[in-house]
Amino acid sequence: MSGIEDVATLAGVSKATVSRALSGRGYVSAETRTRVSAAAATLGYVVSSSASSLVTGRTNNVGVIIPEINQWFFGSIIEGVERALLDRGYDLMLYNTSKTVEERSRVFEYFLVRKRVDAVIAVTLEITAPEAERLLSLGKPIAGIGGPLVGIPTLSIDDVEAARLATEHLLLLGHRAIVHVGGDIDEQMDFHVHSKRLRGYREAIEAAGISYDPESHVATPFDIPGGYRVGKQLLGDPRRRPTAVFAACDEVGIGVILAARELGLSVPEDLSVIGIDDHPLSEMFGLTSIGQRPDLQGEQAVDWVIRQLEEPGWTPPSKHTFVPARLVIRSSTAPPRRVG
Amino acid sequence: MSGIEDVATLAGVSKATVSRALSGRGYVSAETRTRVSAAAATLGYVVSSSASSLVTGRTNNVGVIIPEINQWFFGSIIEGVERALLDRGYDLMLYNTSKTVEERSRVFEYFLVRKRVDAVIAVTLEITAPEAERLLSLGKPIAGIGGPLVGIPTLSIDDVEAARLATEHLLLLGHRAIVHVGGDIDEQMDFHVHSKRLRGYREAIEAAGISYDPESHVATPFDIPGGYRVGKQLLGDPRRRPTAVFAACDEVGIGVILAARELGLSVPEDLSVIGIDDHPLSEMFGLTSIGQRPDLQGEQAVDWVIRQLEEPGWTPPSKHTFVPARLVIRSSTAPPRRVG
DNA sequence: TTGAAAGCGCTAACAG
DNA sequence: CTGTTAGCGCTTTCAA
DSSP states (O other): OOOHHHHHHHHTSOHHHHHHHHHOOSOOOHHHHHHHHHHHHHHTOOOOHHHHHHHHOOOOEEEEEESOSSSHHHHHHHHHHHHHHHHTTOEEEEEEOOSOHHHHHHIIIIIITSSOOSEEEEESOOOOHHHHHHHHHTTOOEEEESOOBTTBOEEEEOHHHHHHHHHHHHHHTTOOOEEEEEOOTTOOSGGGHHHHHHHHHHHHHHHTTOOOOGGGEEEOOSSHHHHHHHHHHHHHSTTTOOSEEEESSHHHHHHHHHHHHHTTOOTTTTOEEEEEEOOHHHHHHTOEEEEOOHHHHHHHHHHHHHHHHHSTTOOOOSSEEEEOOEEEOOTTOOOOSSOO | OOOHHHHHHHHTSOHHHHHHHHHOOSOOOHHHHHHHHHHHHHHTOOOOHHHHHHHHOOOOEEEEEESOSSSHHHHHHHHHHHHHHHHTTOEEEEEEOOSOHHHHHHIIIIITTSSOOSEEEEESOOOOHHHHHHHHHTTOOEEEESOOBTTBOEEEEOHHHHHHHHHHHHHHTTOOOEEEEEOOTTOOSGGGHHHHHHHHHHHHHHHTTOOOOGGGEEEOOSSHHHHHHHHHHHHHOTTTOOSEEEESSHHHHHHHHHHHHHTTOOTTTTOEEEEEEOOHHHHHHTOEEEEOOHHHHHHHHHHHHHHHHHSTTOOOOSSOEEEOOEEEOOTTOOOOSSOO
């Protein structure tokens, strides 16, 4: 494994010149540069990142903290982040921190801090004030997806607004008996996404002159089986059955549709369903949804941190930024059979 | 940001002692160790990984090359790898190389080689001989999932065998008209998984005395919509309809079940379906499947590379290793209505 | 435009 | 058990 000295010798120049030629900073004559590049190529030389990091203070790594990998939403974020990072010549260090406090603190105290990353992207990371301060005190660019996070620029859809829009869509179609199948609002994760979506739902309902009934909110895990189980219960009794369901995410909405079908109900004739996220499967199930392109949020977050790294003086938005969510109407929503 | 020298001064010892105390290698008295630790804690000291890498030659990073992130199988592998790596104090550098040649070569030539990782885990990476040699020539431990890969220890289920088992299960139930919905065998990716599963199917069919009909193999993308589309076509014509489908992965099998239901067919009364992978959704759909726990394969691969790193002289299996695949019988398979 | 030399922060002999 | 010393491989002043 040859070092910079070998290249210098072969090219007949000094180590400093090799460094300048290969890194692109500093003056090097065109002729020297080609000679050096040729030498490096024949030797198969690659710089030692530890050595160059040691002197420059840059690792060219970005750390990504994410609570889940195997869910479409989070997977898409990782994809977007990875793509953007690779494009710009950075490597991605992945930290999957689940909910457990000890695992989180291990990542915070041990991994992230070891001068191994130039910047951090935190995905739906609900951290305590001291943790946030610790992150900030590293003096490294940080961006978050799914905020807000005190002192950290973050990015997400407006959950309250998206939920309101979804509910209003159902209301406009004439639905009055709308159940919200969402997450457990006591769950600590996720920036209270669950309670925000519930709030949007409730505000829309009440603005339409319907009084909010706590029983119209059912909590379930955010996946297809979760929606399916709730759907089976909810739709089993014809007299209590709603005419529409607002699912807090598409997976849940798909589960509800599957349950409805199994109970012999037609969607949307007997039941309208709307979701949030615009999951790829939603097209196949005809699920109306409000989407947000998580991968683009990932790219955006990368852009924020890299610009801070590479354009001195540039700063990202100081507060939380909402990305626009788009309503995609498909076949799962229609007016109720009998209005009222 | 304080360095080792600050800690040494505060603790009243030399840098070397601090290094020994904190890294755990070399003799340090208990009393000194606590004093050093205390000093490090008050200063919030953390070692510079670039500095220590430079001298030790170890980065404590493992690179993972994976072609997909947002598919359950691959996501599970990442989860398993991440978990195992974090447990052992290593960081994970993620490289998502899609099929395009240029992206692959970028990862190979530029990222992986830059002395940034101690080991590499390659997931279903179909590489050329020179690429494999380049990887090996790094002199770093490498393990693969989904092989075999020349000269590299790899790990996977036995695709031929799993496909044979699945098909035999259907044959034993009495099915004769069995269609295999698999992948496109011309696709270059994936270690020819598609053609292996087709081979297992064919061998089982022929062993049962049924002559292989090329029309009984239909290719489709490996996801739910792919299975759904094929299912719709395949099951649409009652006269040509098979009594059973062997899907090359569970997502496809689920798609087929959904298509069957939409066509008014009952599973398993009108159609038996079996898949491969034991996807979490399969339980909900009652899909019989042959599973393999991809996350455990990830952990296994980590174990191989880390042991090579930490136990000098230890070597992993020199050839490809098959992990056992388990048949999970659920409600989607049963004898055909009219045997024969 | 190039070279010489001084470290970056740490670890690993080697003495003591 | 602890301190001294010599680099790890590169980048970056500073001179030339």
